[in-house]
Amino acid sequence: MNLLLLSNSTQYGLGYLEHALDTVAAFLPQRARLAFVPYALADHDGYTARVRAALEPSGVSVRGVHESADPVAELDAAEAVFIGGGNSFRLLDALYRTGLREAVRDAARNGLPYMGASAGTNMAAPTLRTSNDMPIVQPPSFDALGLVPFQINPHYLDPRPADTHKGETREERLTEFLEENDVPVLGLREGSWLRVHRHAAHLGGAGPARLFTRGNPPQELPAGSDLSRLLTTEPRFDSPGR
Template sequence: MQALLLSNSTNHGAGYLAHARETVLSFLDGAELTFVPYALADHDAYTAKVADALSPHGIRVTGVHTAADPRDALRRAEAVFVGGGNTFRLLAALERRGLLDLLRERARAGMPYMGASAGTNIAGASIRTTNDMPIVQPTSFAALGLVPFQINPHYLDADPSSTHNGETREQRLAEFLEENDAAVLGLREGTWLRLDGETASVSGQAVQPSAPGPALVFTRDAAPREVSGDVSDLLAQPARLDVGTH
């Protein structure tokens, strides 16, 4: 399986995919890209944005929504990019169009899969660790399961100088782990996860100035640990969902 899972598509002050351009172009290796725009409402404008970013570098981009038969378009796709937006809307749209199982099948068979934000969220076992509001209701939270662990894109470290008293991201993930036994990879803004067969690695430069590295791993009954580079051990840790509290 070949996958590139970006925490985000745009860094502040930079163009779309600019912060990861070399990695993206190397990953796609000139393949024609089928873009899945369902996480946002305006599919045409979203596809145009991706094309504007990648076509100058020789990547042809076609929105799957423009195909008379989106399922056939996915069957013939050389590579797929699932863009960010609202994860619940994305998952519901894939379910409604009968694309979720097909996308999983193609990705597991070796078709390069690229995701950003919501498109990265759905690569995990479920979407339970998304940051998004449930603006629509999919039939299930079950996602593609390309990796056996959970992913939390846009992971944000708590600001010790903030006067905001709401839950931190770490606290929310701790609540997830109280009910579920599954590793969670918190990808900081500006970073990504690369899957290449049986290996997995995290790279990129975290945008948050105080961040010590690209990502953290959260597991039940253990302190969060910073990770960088090889994280292949996570591929051997299947998710156990709905196991409840101890």
């Protein structure tokens, strides 16, 4: 597979995808026809226009899958696919409804370059169970695309002991996940991304990331870390996928 999984699409003080634009341009085929999946936000046209403005100066032709009467046919005509961020539950529900869940999964497994940001990065994991999002809709299943065998938590935030807000930290929530499920979780901080090519996976961007595994303290991973070992994970969830 050929994946670029971004924690975020917008970095503070920068334009859309600007913090990763060189990496994105190198990842996408030259003059690629890109199928953009905008379903994580309600304004599909506005979202697609934002992606066009960011990528078309690099020679990428952006086509929103919603602009076609047949989103799967639009995907089939593309040379790469990008699933943008927003609400992961709304996104996955739309992927099921349009038939794109199976179509994108199969195309990516067969080598179509897949780029995700935030919710689109969540889609690459086996399930939605480590999403930060509120379930504003109920998809048929939490099962996502399963392009990688481990979970990802985009926008990972570190605990702040001096914070007066005493709600659960992200670390506590991921620890709770591991109490019920035995599968690694990669916490991607802002500005970082995971690059997967065939049987290799490497951490890129600002880094570092944080890796959570059952029974072990969280592990700090500097930018450039080789995470290929995670691709051989055998995830064990608390109930079988549907």
